[in-house]
Amino acid sequence: MNNEVTPERLFKNxxxxxxxxxIAVSLPVTAVAYRRFNPVVLDVLPQPPLEHFIETQLxxxxxxxxxxxxxxxxxxxxxxxxLNNFQxxxxxxxxxVEKSKNFLTGGWTIEVGGLxxxxxxxxxxxxxxxxxxxxxxxxxxxxxxxxxxIPWAGFPLAALLENVRPxxxxxFVAFETLKxxxxxxxxxxxxLQWPYREGLRIDxxxxxxxxxxxxxxxxxxxxxxxxxxxxxxxxxYGFKSIKSIVKIELVAERxxxxxxxxxxxxxxxYANVNPTVDHPRWSQAxxxxxxxxxxxxxLKFNGYxxxxxxxxxxxxxxxxx
Amino acid sequence: MSITKKPATRSRTxxxxxxxxxPEWFVVLNGCLPLLMxxxxxxxxxxxxDPTHNALHTTGTIAVFLLVGTLAVTPIQRLSGWKGIxxxxxxxxxxxxxxxxxxxxxxxxxxxxxxxxxxxxxxxTRRYLQVGAIAFLLLVPLALTSTPAMIKRLGFRRWKAIHRxxxxxxxxxxxxxxxxxxxDVTVPxxxxxxxxxxxxxxxxxxxxxxxxxxxxx
Numbered sequence: 112m113n114n115e116v117t118p119e120r121l122f123k124n125x126x127x128x129x130x131x132x133x134i135a136v137s138l139p140v141t142a143v144a145y146r147r148f149n150p151v152v153l154d155v156l157p158q159p160p161l162e163h164f165i166e167t168q169l170x171x172x173x174x175x176x177x178x179x180x181x182x183x184x185x186x187x188x189x190x191x192x193x194l195n196n197f198q199x200x201x202x203x204x205x206x207x208v209e210k211s212k213n214f215l216t217g218g219w220t221i222e223v224g225g226l227x228x229x230x231x232x233x234x235x236x237x238x239x240x241x242x243x244x245x246x247x248x249x250x251x252x253x254x255x256x257x258x259x260x261i262p263w264a265g266f267p268l269a270a271l272l273e274n275v276r277p278x279x280x281x282x283f284v285a286f287e288t289l290k291x292x293x294x295x296x297x298x299x300x301x302x303l304q305w306p307y308r309e310g311l312r313i314d315x316x317x318x319x320x321x322x323x324x325x326x327x328x329x330x331x332x333x334x335x336x337x338x339x340x341x342x343x344x345x346x347x348y349g350f351k352s353i354k355s356i357v358k359i360e361l362v363a364e365r366x367x368x369x370x371x372x373x374x375x376x377x378x379x380x381y382a383n384v385n386p387t388v389d390h391p392r393w394s395q396a397x398x399x400x401x402x403x404x405x406x407x408x409x410l411k412f413n414g415y416x417x418x419x420x421x422x423x424x425x426x427x428x429x430x431x432x
Numbered sequence: 433m434s435i436t437k438k439p440a441t442r443s444r445t446x447x448x449x450x451x452x453x454x455p456e457w458f459v460v461l462n463g464c465l466p467l468l469m470x471x472x473x474x475x476x477x478x479x480x481x482d483p484t485h486n487a488l489h490t491t492g493t494i495a496v497f498l499l500v501g502t503l504a505v506t507p508i509q510r511l512s513g514w515k516g517i518x519x520x521x522x523x524x525x526x527x528x529x530x531x532x533x534x535x536x537x538x539x540x541x542x543x544x545x546x547x548x549x550x551x552x553x554x555x556x557t558r559r560y561l562q563v564g565a566i567a568f569l570l571l572v573p574l575a576l577t578s579t580p581a582m583i584k585r586l587g588f589r590r591w592k593a594i595h596r597x598x599x600x601x602x603x604x605x606x607x608x609x610x611x612x613x614x615x616d617v618t619v620p621x622x623x624x625x626x627x628x629x630x631x632x633x634x635x636x637x638x639x640x641x642x643x644x645x646x647x648x649x
Contacts, residue, residue: 130454130458133458134457134458134461137458137461137462138461138462138465141462141465141466142465142466142469145465145466145469146469148493149466149469149470149473149486149490151473151478151480152480153478189481190481191481193480193481194480194481194482202616203616204482205480205481205482205486257482257485392558392559392560392611392612393554393558394554394557399482399484399485399543401481401482402481406544
């Protein structure tokens, strides 16, 4: 019995140490676990400069008029490369930059065919040499209500289509992303059907604003932004601007498109930016401009109303959203 | 240092010892560390291109994680026999509530630019926001009645009945998380499985062991 007193004090002392140790050990474990799920990515991947880049001959005013120059503060390279919806790499837009950084685009080809007189397969180098890129500063409005201003480098899709000579029966243009599970880690069976597909009506596709982008900030497209070649349709929600294209096909019927197939009530075929048609889960009236503190109003056709409105004359955009 | 047995037994009948106990320290320190890291990242522009969404997502996920953890305490206690774990439960629940409150605070103050009318309109029209708001409202009375004095005032039975709403709140919070996700629902599904296991355990043990459940094990 008498040996109970000393052990008790020792025990209490030891327990205090154990508790201190428990806290001292648990805090770093908590910190590491938190970091594991909330990584900080600060570096910007260096991209090689874009060859065959030409300075535009158009005046500033003319470019403003055509919508080629948004004339708003451009988003930083960091922001543009670190917030990407690119399902093939990750469903988390913040993870895409990391998941995509080793994406290889060597030997890339684009097949352009369907209802055309001169079907062709271009290598990416041929594309770059045949269609020199110029700068287009466009607003990008994501269906998830954020937006950026991006200085793309690219050429009008109309120039490419002209090159293959569409037949008169061609009414739509269908696009496909590369399907390659080994290069796209998240190209797994799930919400979307692979390959990712998009489509435009032919008059939309040949509109001067519709761009095939091969670069960004006068450098080659970074992988997370759709390397080596992508579509940019600035008056539509971002998901229409399909990335990493391998196939362009002219067709007679409206093609099936990825997000429309996955959730037609949320994502229309046209997907024109429209502040008056809400997404079922959120309002499209305002948007978060990345880099700005507060929301701003969303503009009809993303501010390109003057340039594209005539394409939709007589259509009810509440039905054909 | 003269410890005799009598005061010890007497103190057992008294109210809980004042001050913060070790389990509380443990939970509060570990629970608030991610918050400090989040604040640090926010302050030094380390939250990436979409800081508001990042902070919303992070606080929401942590809140649900801690809620599930809080509800898992009792099954873990019974299955492992570690009685003391129950001492961690209240502070776990309160830290979860703190994150849920921050989550809503960031939504209203930042995502909706502090405009209560706009935020309210959004909340009443969007299903996933309705579900999330109800989950939070259910948590408020639980947080308010979390003190020992409140248990005494309400009586254990009534208090316990109120705190059963923790299951509803957590279920709705997981549903909110599920509804807001675009394609990848892995995280809410994992939480849903966890909470189903907890619920199944509790229902089975209540059914077969006739309530209290402190028997066996």
